[in-house]
Amino acid sequence: MPNIDAVIFTGHMIDLADRAEPRFPPVLEQAAAAAIRRHLIDIAREMPDEKIGYASAARGGDIxxxxxxxxxxxxTVIVLPFAPVLFEKTSVSGLAGGGWVARFHALWDQSPPRDRIDMDLPKSSEAYAACNTRMIELARARGIYHLVALWDGKGGDGPGGTVDLVEKAEADGDNPHIIRPADLR
Structure with a gap:
């Protein structure tokens, strides 16, 4: 892996109980956290002194x-497509377990203002794609970036999901590191 200046992360949300085809069931949370950590340790060796990462903050992989x-x-810099209150409703809440809402607020509240980006877009699927583009722009401004994705390798639920960011990074010449939930079992 060449020297990199920034990391971007994208990944599936923890599945809601009614998800028809499971992608990232709650039982895999700890294994996913460990896999992310292992790769970040590897990446850190290739980074300058200030190690920086960009991600949104949905329940699951992002958090x-x-x-x-x-x-x-x-x-780390949190990039949200719209206001935190709306983002919480669309991408964080919904599970009884895991403490995702509290974890989201802890991350947001502990971030200095420069590391909290609220794009203030209207709620739409396209807003998520714009958020992905913004993360790439921020990382690209620092130099060479590397994408880490918690992804099942399948198509997404709509524009702006994990597959969108993987495709954008590949088009930029990155070879994303893919963590497949099925491999975590």
């Missing part, structure tokens, strides 16, 4: 990324 990266000394 796990921020938690693991910060525990390893990374500065």
């Amino acid at each position: 796990l990324f921020h938690e693991q990266a910060r525990a390893l000394g990374f500065r």
Whole structure:
């Protein structure tokens, strides 16, 4: 892996109980956190002194990324397509377990203002795609970036999901590191 200046993360949300085809069931949370951590340790060796990562903050992969990266000394930037209150309703809440809402607020509240980006877009599927583009722009401004994705390798639920960011990073010449939930079992 060449020297990299920034990391971007994308990943599936923890499945809601009524998800027809499971992608990231809650039982895999700890294994996913460990896999993210292992790869971040590897990436850190290829980064300058200030290690920085960009991700949104949905329940599941995004929150796990921020938690693991910060525990390893990374500065992480949360990029939301719209206001935190609306984002919480669309992408964080919905599960009785896991404490995702509290974890989301802890990450947001502990981030300095420069590391909390609210794009203030109207609620839409396209807003998520714009959020992905914004993360790439931020990382690209620092130099070479590397994408880490918690992804089942299948198509997404709509524009702006995990597959969208993987495709954008590949088009930029990155070889994303894919963590497949099925491999975590």
